[in-house]
Amino acid sequence: MVFSLRKHSPQPEKYTLLLEGVKVENVRLVDRISSKKAALGTLYLTATHVIFVENAPDTRKETWILHSQISTIEKQATAATGCPLLIRCKNFQLLQLIIPQERDCHDVYISLIRLARPVKYEELYCFSFNPKLDKEEREQGWMLIDLSEEYKRMGLPNNYWQLSDVNRDYRVCDSYPTELYVPKSATAHIIVGSSKFRSRRRFPALSYYYRDNHASICRSSQPLSGFSARCLEDEQMLQAIRKANPGSDFIYVVDTRPKLNAMANRAAGKGYENEDNYSNIKFQFIGIENIHVMRNSLQKMLEVCELKSPSMSDFLWGLENSGWLRHIKAIMDAGIFIAKAVSEEGVSVLVHCSDGWDRTAQVCSVASLLLDPHYRTLKGFMVLIEKDWISFGHKFNHRYGNLDGDPKEISPVIDQFIECVWQLMEQFPCAFEFNERFLIHIQHHIYSCQFGNFLCNSQKERQELKIQERTYSLWAHLWKNRADYMNPLFRDDHSQTRGTLRLPTTPCNFLYKFWSGMYNRFEKGLQPRQSVTDYLMAVKEETQQLEEEREALEERLEKIQKVQLNHTKVKAKQSEPSKHSGFSTSDNSTANTPQDYSGNMKSFPSRSPSQGDEDSALILTQDNLKSSDPDLSANSDQESGVEDLSCRSPSGGECAPSEDSGKDRDSDEAVFLTA
């Protein structure tokens, strides 16, 4: 059972830190969509990954799962065929393995339980992950996103806002960053006083400044008001925020919790602002549920996704009962309310929930995204997450269970934000510079622990761990591969996409859709079979190449004409560039196979339709591993066929068939059909 992996497996060099691992042969990987198909192969456990390598000699498909992605492991009752093991991942991948021997299954189960629940940060993958960059490149990577630059971009500091050093060395609040913008009229005394009146001392600080009209979005935690307590400094603090916006004589205070929850908090000495005590505030509840409700809601929705051949009504009922889309809508509504207050009314807003690090982060970032086109660019989006989530102490470690901890702390808070962005992308297809894949990859890496960005619960902890010296930055990695993440439809000059995004004011239920690209992303068979994004990117790239070619040829022509003039000799006509064939037929590898539309057909003892390539979503070939991201199957889209386009030279004419043509029967049929 024990093996040294280096000998057995075609090993990419980056996983050098491998221990003696576990190897089990004759394991079957069950296909979720049609349970009849199962791939036979070998299972390996390494220090960082679970790897399944198919036996099929021509493909040797590999499935890699990072231990940190594993959410639950379930050992099911032993059947005649073997012992089933169900692995659910945080990126919504579901792996069903059947291991022949009960004893092996138990070993794998015990090992995985341990491997999936690290107790020390040092055990996480990012401390061993080495993308072979030197020290300087690593440092530059961390410098890609700079928050002080971002505040400068907003137009700060200015007459109303200043950088405060009150939280130097995390003296006031240990979950806040050290660099914070506060109103100029708020003295250190006011800030410290206010912080004592706020949960976990998270005092009101600036999240976003709208330079067009001086309105701002500030964030904090709930006040410790109980039933009647007051705090003069806190009242002054809110007054200072109001004064920093000369255009308005009041501010909105938005409590993102349901009113009942906020009232219950009063009994514990916490609560919400009393309008009578604060001069010139308008108080508003929004009603986003807490992390426990959200965790259960996601759980219910995933159960619906897992149902085996449900009826349409099971599916829609389940989706509705999960309440997931209602929660997404609540977050969106809060963001829309704030964006409107800031851009249309010109009123500043203070947002808080309980501790001000979950719902507050969601709502502030949705509002910023609606308000400022910069956050809808690739880099701007990284900045947004860095600002509202990482720097303001969103508890990544607790929420996403990077280290073994309290399961009640886990909740899909940032997942919901990412979904909100996707819902917006669906409604404004030209407003975002990045595409769906970008969101999916960020979601993946929040859980993967491959990069240091999302480690720990606060800036302070990250500094103590010296994250920047010991790990790499995801942002640099994404930026390097930005060509993969571009939205070809992006137009920043369109009237609908400039400035604030305006959603329809009328209530509309069909605005929010089930995101199968995320929650079913490993079931490739369910996804659209052709990718418009990839196609358009390929067209764009080809256009550019042709453009360059044309320029080069024109240059050459000019030179030749000069030569001709000099020699006044007629030369043979320059040969035209070879014919450019269109994109047309290269979509062939989109070929897919019919799924089981009916069990009835099997009544003929016939060849079953090959379903080979539907699996490729789950399966990563070795080739793909060599590409940028080992754990992202979206990169390794073998089916789309569009990938093949990009490797065609523009003047290539007929090119060699795509690499995987040898593997699946459908490509052969493509030839057959065209013949």
Added chain:
Amino acid sequence: MEFSDLIRTGRAQAKLLRGPEAPPLRGTLCLTGHHLLLSPGPQATSELWLLLLRSVDSIEKRVASDSGTITLRCKDLRVLQLEIEGVEASLDIARSIEALSSLESVITSFPFFYRPKGLRLGDAWHFHPPERYYKRVARETNAWRLSEVNEDFSVCPSYPRAVIVPRSVDDGALARSARFRQGGRFPVLSYHHAPSGTVLVRSSQPLTGPQKRRCAEDEELLRAVLLGARPGARGFIVDTRSSQAAKQARMTGGGTEAKAAYPGWKRLHRPLERGQPLQESFVRLVEACGDLQQSTDSWLRRLEGCCWLAHVKEALSTACLAAQGMEREGACILVHGAEGTDSTLLVTSLAQLILDPLSRTMAGFQELVEREWIQAGHPFQLRCAHSAFSHARSKHEAPTFLLFLDCVWQLGRQFPLSLEFGEGLLLALFEHAYASPFGTFLCNSEKERCLCEVRTRTHSLWSGLNQPKERRKLRNPLYAPNPLAIWPSVELQSLRLWQGDPLPQLLPWGAS
């Protein structure tokens, strides 16, 4: 009968509300035999507004002290509101619209008067005769011939003049097989799949009845179908009813093919919803979409309650089954339900779209609609008499064709590069199927169209749509010909509600 008899008040001052985006329009309202016009007056910059009365599905009138409000709900799911000065005038106009929009007569309908500039009568009617498709089949196989047994529509009133049948079966046998099939719809060729050599055949149910009658010529015909594909070929009969419904049909003279009588054929039952339940599903869907007061949760419950997406899933998976049988199993497929004019056509046309790259082109798709829906005898006039809003419902309406368009849209969503046409063409077909200035969707069969001289006296929708200006709008800019079969996913997560046309227009626009 003169239209003028029905027009009580021809003219009034009115304000028109068209939705949240369009500004209200003021002007003089005029009623003609076929149209409602609103002329904004000589000074106004906006253009004349025109509505085909035929497209009005329901009218609601409300009167105030000195004016009236008429809400027009159209068959293409638009909702319009007219505010008319004068109580009497508004009531008269409402009554006139009611009468004029529900005229039954075909030959007084607008297509017989519509004479657009730039189009010549009869131009496009020659685009898609059955001979044309036969030429293509004849290039691929010799086993089929074009029969004119139905020359005078006496053998089957709902079939076109010419149909494609196995070469070895003579016209006499066809006529006898027709007598054994409901409505005379004997098995005819729908599609020949050249790569596998198999065929898709459609018919209506056999009239076996409680005595389990048989018909030698019908059996011969289906045997010839298999022989034409290849010796030893087998076939599936896809019955679009449940096996219980098929058995029950025997009591009323219908039934299914007996196993013993048709060696080589195997029967599959894939029940598809049709008729009244389908229409109700459509009505409930539109109601749910129009109700904006509900929360996200009850929206999903209502979407589920109307079952529309379940019908989409069933239709697509049955079509996939038929296509899979041909392409993967090398089997011939016969599709029928009861009459063979609704769900049968849904399955055969979708199966072709999945298998045949040509039918995914602009011209090919139009040919498919013409051949598999219009000429194949889908009773458009009965099925599309009313849309989702009308209260005066007879029992013949059913949005089978809309369901087909929805399924095509789902295919287009899953294969965004593989259809040459975009959503625009599907929306145009939906609109024109229910109310159109063109004659293409008039009547219920070729026979009726012949009697009404539709082909010589009206314009064809295809020539309207194929004008270069229109064509450009209907194209899918991402189209890249895909020579393969396109197998859609019919999993629930893959299907989506088609929001294209109807829904955004249902948004209310402030009570002004």
